[in-house]
Amino acid sequence: MSEPKSAIVTGASSGIGRAIALELAKAGWRLGLVGRDAVRLADVARACGGDVSTAALDMRDKAGFAEFVAKFGALDLYISNHGILDGRREGQIVETGSVADEVLAINLTSAIAALHEVLLVMQGRGKGQIVLVSSLGGLSPLPDAPAYSASKAGLVMYGLSLREALRGTGVGVSVCCPGYVSSPMQSKHLGHRPHEITPEDAARRIVKGALANKRLFGFPAPLWPEALFSLLVPAGVLRWFNGKLRFTVGKG
Ligand SMILES: NC(=O)c1ccc[n+]([C@@H]2O[C@H](COP(=O)([O-])OP(=O)(O)OC[C@H]3O[C@@H](n4cnc5c(N)ncnc54)[C@H](OP(=O)(O)O)[C@@H]3O)[C@@H](O)[C@H]2O)c1
Numbered sequence: 001m002s003e004p005k006s007a008i009v010t011g012a013s014s015g016i017g018r019a020i021a022l023e024l025a026k027a028g029w030r031l032g033l034v035g036r037d038a039v040r041l042a043d044v045a046r047a048c049g050g051d052v053s054t055a056a057l058d059m060r061d062k063a064g065f066a067e068f069v070a071k072f073g074a075l076d077l078y079i080s081n082h083g084i085l086d087g088r089r090e091g092q093i094v095e096t097g098s099v100a101d102e103v104l105a106i107n108l109t110s111a112i113a114a115l116h117e118v119l120l121v122m123q124g125r126g127k128g129q130i131v132l133v134s135s136l137g138g139l140s141p142l143p144d145a146p147a148y149s150a151s152k153a154g155l156v157m158y159g160l161s162l163r164e165a166l167r168g169t170g171v172g173v174s175v176c177c178p179g180y181v182s183s184p185m186q187s188k189h190l191g192h193r194p195h196e197i198t199p200e201d202a203a204r205r206i207v208k209g210a211l212a213n214k215r216l217f218g219f220p221a222p223l224w225p226e227a228l229f230s231l232l233v234p235a236g237v238l239r240w241f242n243g244k245l246r247f248t249v250g251k252g
Helices: 015-026 038-048 062-072 097-125 146-165 199-211 224-229 235-245
Strands: 006-010 030-035 052-056 077-080 128-133 171-178 189-191 216-219 247-249
Touching: 006 015, 006 062, 006 097, 015 030, 015 038, 015 077, 015 199, 030 038, 030 062, 038 052, 052 062, 062 097, 077 097, 077 199, 097 128, 097 146, 097 171, 128 146, 128 199, 146 171, 146 216, 171 199, 199 216, 216 224
Parallel strands: 006 030, 006 077, 030 052, 077 128, 128 171, 171 216
Antiparallel strands: 189 247
């Protein structure tokens, strides 16, 4: 009998990450789940059943994550999904510097640092698939959450660069850009969210794209092409398209 496939999912204690974990568990994967909230993470592990290990840690804790990856061993799939949404509050024109610092440290810096721990294992085995969960906001500028948009743009470019660098090594890299997903994160997003999909739907699309080693993919269909072309259209056109999408960030 062959070994079950193994995957580590970050941000697995909630929303999209939780749904990805459940989706992989249904297919019999051996799982490593990371999140900060130990109670919610344990609930997800219980719901997954099977061979699941967990690490309740902040992804900024490089040493803690490195230890977890080393203990986990053979790793076929890594889904970097953890992240926070923050931006301008009601009454502010722009987010504060401390909000920007935190968003970049969690969404971008910690994600890149973690990738290097994963690469040690995957390059050693000469195989593996990495998926970075970015956002449509990583392609289309978000005036209400510039650091969030920058962090997700950073993931797009880091992922696509890494994919090219690793060509021929057996390690694949995919970047995924979801649109609005009805996860707990969205309780902080105070604004219109057209074409919102469920975390389960997002998870199915992310896993499918990962297993097909897609380079860059996004959803839902109506917003994906708009995001892709956003840097090419004049600012006034983009402002007109995105006018209804302006938002502020609440406490959640
Ligand atoms: N929801 C959307 O509309 C949407 C759209 C585009 C992209 N995304 C991206 O999709 C990913 C998942 O988001 P979601 O919607 O599922 O949000 P969510 O329900 O708020 O889940 C976010 C997950 O990230 C974890 N996390 C946050 N900061 C962390 C840190 N410092 N260390 C470790 N784990 C941390 C959270 O852990 P705890 O809860 O345990 O703290 C949670 O498991 C994010 O990267 C988000 O930017 C979401």
